[in-house]
Amino acid sequence: MRIATWNVNSITARLPRMLAWLESSGTDVLCVQETKCTLEQFPADELRELGYESAVNATGRWNGVALLSRVGLADVVTGLPDGPAYEGVQEPRAIAATCGPARVWSVYVPNGREVGHDHYAYKLRWLEALRKAVAADAAAELPFAVLGDFNIAPTDEDVWDPALFEGATHVTDAERAALAALRAEGLSDVMPRPLKYDRPYTYWDYRQLGFPKNRGMRIDLVLGNAPFAAAVADGYVDREERKGKGASDHAPVVVDLDL
Numbered sequence: 001m002r003i004a005t006w007n008v009n010s011i012t013a014r015l016p017r018m019l020a021w022l023e024s025s026g027t028d029v030l031c032v033q034e035t036k037c038t039l040e041q042f043p044a045d046e047l048r049e050l051g052y053e054s055a056v057n058a059t060g061r062w063n064g065v066a067l068l069s070r071v072g073l074a075d076v077v078t079g080l081p082d083g084p085a086y087e088g089v090q091e092p093r094a095i096a097a098t099c100g101p102a103r104v105w106s107v108y109v110p111n112g113r114e115v116g117h118d119h120y121a122y123k124l125r126w127l128e129a130l131r132k133a134v135a136a137d138a139a140a141e142l143p144f145a146v147l148g149d150f151n152i153a154p155t156d157e158d159v160w161d162p163a164l165f166e167g168a169t170h171v172t173d174a175e176r177a178a179l180a181a182l183r184a185e186g187l188s189d190v191m192p193r194p195l196k197y198d199r200p201y202t203y204w205d206y207r208q209l210g211f212p213k214n215r216g217m218r219i220d221l222v223l224g225n226a227p228f229a230a231a232v233a234d235g236y237v238d239r240e241e242r243k244g245k246g247a248s249d250h251a252p253v254v255v256d257l258d259l
Helices: 011-025 044-049 118-139 173-183 226-231
Strands: 002-007 029-033 053-057 065-069 074-078 094-099 102-108 144-149 220-224 232-237 253-257
Touching (some): 002 011, 002 144
Parallel strands (some): 002 029
Antiparallel strands (some): 002 253, 053 065, 144 220
16 A cells, blocks of 8 residues: 655646656555645546545645545544634644545644744644644554644754754754654654665755755655554655656655555
């Protein structure tokens, strides 16, 4: 079984590439972030033609998450239970479902903007709500994982130049502590180590030749419980999908499971 996560940075803009990638990659379940569309705009018909069911949490031009599955979608949870609001709005940042033999969450963690900003405090509250929401699934015997854009680099090795990020979001002690608290519920970073190349970043800024110069960050993660981690046979970051015209600024992160 092949499960992947991908921040597509607008599913409308990325649709031709995403459809082609789904066909060529053999992915069974795709966790999508930053759909940037309404429910009515979501390309469910095009995905159905490829054999994928869709579960979607999207409300407009910002945020938005989805689960695409060709192995079934059951027990869907739309939104983060008891999740905090930002400026009075429950943003569409989480969705969960059981897909065949595994249960997964697709999450798009708030960016945080800058330390001290209201959005940074919201990010920390959101991560604590996520921890509480996944605790039961993490402890279950069913293979379970939280996949998505966490907007946190777990260690300094996951940033191309830590000195440039000093005092900025994505690398602060508080954010990393929140991520550690989530893992403490029984989840681990399941990407095989070492990967097939050095510095397996997942995100590169469009500006200043970020991708050609490999000035990236590893912020797209797959956190699995013990049964999920035990089933991992391989994993990779599909850097090829970050290349060329019309690419997202994130690459797909792919995990193969022996289930």
